[in-house]
Structure formats: structure tokens, C-alpha cells
Amino acid sequence: MSVPLLMFLAFVGLTLVVTFWAAKKNTGASAYFAAGRSITGWQNGLAVAGDYMSAASFLGISGMICFSGYDGFMYSVGFLVAYITVLLVVAEPLRNAGKYTMADLLAYRLKPRPVRALASLSTLTVSTFYMIAQMVGAGVIIKRLIGLEFAPAVIGVGILMLVYVVFGGMLATTWVQIIKALLLMAGAFLLSYLVLKHHGFSFTAFFESVSKADYGGSAPPKNLLEPGLKYGVAVAGPWGPLDLISLCLGLVLGTAGLPHILVRFYTVPDAKTARSSVVWAMAIIGLFYIMTTFFGFGAATILKKSLILTADGKPDTNMVAPILAQHLGGELFFAFISAVAFATILAVVAGLTMSASASFAHDFYTNVIHHGKEHRPGEEVRVARITAFCVGAVSIGIAIYLGPSVNAAFLVGLAFAVAASANLPVIVFSVFWKRFNTTGAVVGLATGLVSSIVLILLSPNGMFGKAGAVFPLENPGIVSIPLGFFAAWLGTVLTARDPEAEAKFAELKVRAHTGLGAEKATAH
């Protein structure tokens, strides 16, 4: 057996042990969905970071920077700055007023059934989008690692992740996230170290060669530090700069609407811990994204084009970081980085499946179909497990359809835009606007969801290709986010005031801002 394969198996074994260990301690819905609310601030911070830094961050961004230079680095910046939105606007109210899912917050003072139905639909959509990117990333890694074809590789990863979630629940995924976050930071640090070593540990020399990046002498030099290689007018046409702004808007507002990040704040004992976990996460995530400078730009100075182009001459946009590791550190380091990337993906997939299935079981099955009552004890957990299988299967199918060459960071950028358009407006209005009513929430969620998806389908990457695109931008955020806010507002002001919802606003306000009556931690 090859070394990469052995290391890979060792990791899978280790995480399964953690999963089974957690499964033994796991009783009841609060333990399954919210880890008994017993996670501490730094643990949750690491777990948030683990949930967040996905195939997109490691594989996607490094590829994007290697081929598009500075414009790819915009993803790194946006992914971090987005956490200020989370910190200032959503983390604490959510922890104080919710139970398991984002919809709990909305259902607080609005009519629960329609709101929960749509919120769970939007959660499933965003999670599936995000998951497709992970599946693509996992597929290319496994393809390279074991030599499997893309499709069977993707299916294999899917089955593994389901084992995780089905046995472990949220406590297991929390520990998986923590281990994975530490591994990923170690991998990124080593990779950056080797790149700097290659440039004689001189930042001046490093940036000097990035400004004349020639892909190991295999291409004419170009200055990757200059913006515009992807979104500049010369490359992307007159809509390019607006597309960049649209991307950035989606990134900075999207994180606060990502269901799998939001559910993380239910695993901590109180709002104060929620706050400190965001800060921990920001420290870790920020360091990671700054390091993308070294392995993203660095790859373009070191790796020959022949190494990072696929057989048909297209950029191999998701494999730059592992190939760089192989080139600089040999087979063992390649094995390590591949295992880290794989762990990264597996952990994110577990978190995503968890939040999507929690939302479907808790919001849709129990609260919409069964009016808030569990028919048999444990039914909610069982439905969650079935949902996990379905979401997994759909993402696997779409990932295989899209194939290995679509960039993971780009796909995740789209998931962010959908989240920002559908989820953020209703979260913000329900916490900060007394007049907000059920119609507003339903119209806002639906409009944000449908408009962002439709714009993606009509974009240059959509159904009609570059030439037939009806919508000129690749990123829908600049249109669909304001539209989501506008629809939520319009739906509210055009319909009758809801005295019940307004009366409960006082309660929500006190709860959200003081933590009175918030769900408590359960003793373990």
C-alpha cells in the first residue's frame, strides 16, 4: 500500500474512533443536535473555523489565486471580514432566542408553520450548494490519492460522511471540526514555510517573484499582485468590476446566513460564549487566509504549467495546494496535505449534513407536518438521519454532473450569495424590526432564494453558457440581496399588522439582548 493511502486510512480510523466515542455519550435530541450545549468558547471557535474552512478555502482559493492572482485573494478577504457581520448582528441574539435551528428564531414571534417550511427549504438549498463544492473537492483528492475515477471517488466520500453523521450527531462533528481545524492550520503553516524557504525566507524576494510569476519558467511572466486578472475590464469586459463587487457583497453578508455556521452557536452555554467563539474563530480563520498568500501566489512562482493543467489543458483549479506540497515536500508531505484536505472536506460535509438534516427534521417534519409534537420518542433524530442520506445523495449527483474542473471557491461563493439573499434579511428583520410579520418573512425568504438561484442559472455559467447569458454577472448578490431585503419589507408593509407578532417582539428583544430564559446547557 502506498504511503498516502496509509496516512489517509489512519486519519479516517482516528475520526471514526472519535465519532463512536461521542456516540456512546449521546442521548436525546439536545445532545444530538446541539452537543448538549456544553462546548466552551475556544472549542466552539475552533469548531466554527473547522466548519467554515472547507474545500473552497484550501483547495479552491489556492487554485483561484494561482491562476487569477489578486482577484482570487478577494475570496480570502471576504471570507474573514464576513465574521464581523456574524459577530455584530447574529451570533448572540441567535444563541439567546433559538433552540436548534435558524428557523427557531423566526418562529419565535411569527406563524411557525409557513416560516419553518420556507426556512428549512432555504437551509436545504444552501447546504446542498455548499456540499456540492465539498464533493467536487473530495472527488479530485481521492482521484489523485487512490487513482479512483472522479465519480466513484465522490460516491465513496459520500458514504463515509453519512456514517459519521448517522452515528455521531453534533458532538461528534464538533470534535471532528476541532481536530480538522488544528490539522488544517498545521498543513497551511508547513506549506507556507516551504514556499518561503524556496524564496530564501525573504518576503522581498517572494513578492518580487510573484510580481513576475512565470509558473516555474513555463509561461511568460505576469504580475499576479495586480488586480484585474479575473474581474478586470480587459479580461471580463465592462461588467467585470461590478461582478467583483457583487461577489464581495455576497461573501461579506453570506456567512451570517449560513445554516451550518449558525447552528454552531447553539452548542455553547450562553451568548457570551457565542461571542468569544466568534473571536476565536476569527483569529484562526484570519491567520489561515493570510497564509493563502504564500501557497496561492507561491504556487504560481514554483509549479510548472504542465503540473497544474489537466489532461485536456484546462487549469486543474482544485489541486494546486496538494501538488505544491508534493513538489516542495515529497510524497510524505503530499500524503499529509491530502489527508488534511480530505479531513477538511469530511468535517465540513458532516457539519453541513448535520444542519440540513436538523432543519428538516426539527422544522419541517416535527413542526410543520406534526404541529410541533414528536409522535414517538426519537423520531426527530431518525428523520434527521434519513434527510442526511437524501441531501448527501443529491449533492453527490450534482457534483458528478458538474465534474472535477469547477472551482470549489467559486461554488461556495454562490452558496454565500444564496444565504445572504434568502436568510439574512429575515434574520435581521425579525430581531430588529417590530412591524415585521409572517407574510414579510415568507415573501423575503422565497424571493431571496428564487432570485439568487434564477440569476445563477441565467449567468454566464448557467444554462445558456457565456454567449446566451441573460444576466451578465457570475455572482448574483448585488441584485438578489437587495431584492431579498426589499421583498421582506414590501411583504410586511403591504399586509395587515400582526398584533401577536408585535406583542412578542418585546419578549424576543429582552431574550435576545439579555439571555433571560435562553436554553440552558445540559449536564453531561
Next chain:
Amino acid sequence: MSEKSPVNWEQLESKPEFRSMLGHKARFIISATIFFLIYYLALPVLVGYWPDLMKKKLWGEVNVAYVFALSQFFMAWIMAFIYVRVAAKWDKEAAQVIEGHH
């Protein structure tokens, strides 16, 4: 537990201590949000529409665009640091508001 709680939310909400805490909070959060959104969105706007300005070199080959992008990380960290300091004060105010309701 929450459904059966005898807490008078209306009364708590109208307490002057609560109103004043909320005022402090709103003032900080709104101004901080406006600041960071402008600071952040200035980056794609400048990069997209004033590329020549952003390509100016500051230190060796490092240009304005990269330095501005890097500064976003520090902006975010400083913002988080300030928020945590300020929020600790709100925690105390909130504790006073709900005193006797635990």
C-alpha cells in the same frame, strides 16, 4: 421552561435600564456596521474602477491593492477586539435588567 415562565416581558422591555442598554448597543452596532461595510466594499470598488491607483507600488513589489486587502484582516480583528470590550459592559447592564428573574 420558557413557555411557562411567569416573566413579564413587557414590563422588562419598558424598564429604563433595558432601554438605555439597547440604546448603547444600537448606537455601537449601527455605526460599527456602517464603518466596516464601507471600509470593506471600498476594496472591490477601488480595485474594480481605479485599478491604476491600486497598482501603485508601496514597498518593493507590494502594491496598494495588496496592502489594502491585508489591512482588511487587521480591521476585522481590531473590530472584534473592540466589540468584545464594549459587549462586556452590556453584559453587566443586562444582568441588572434581569436581576431577580433567574
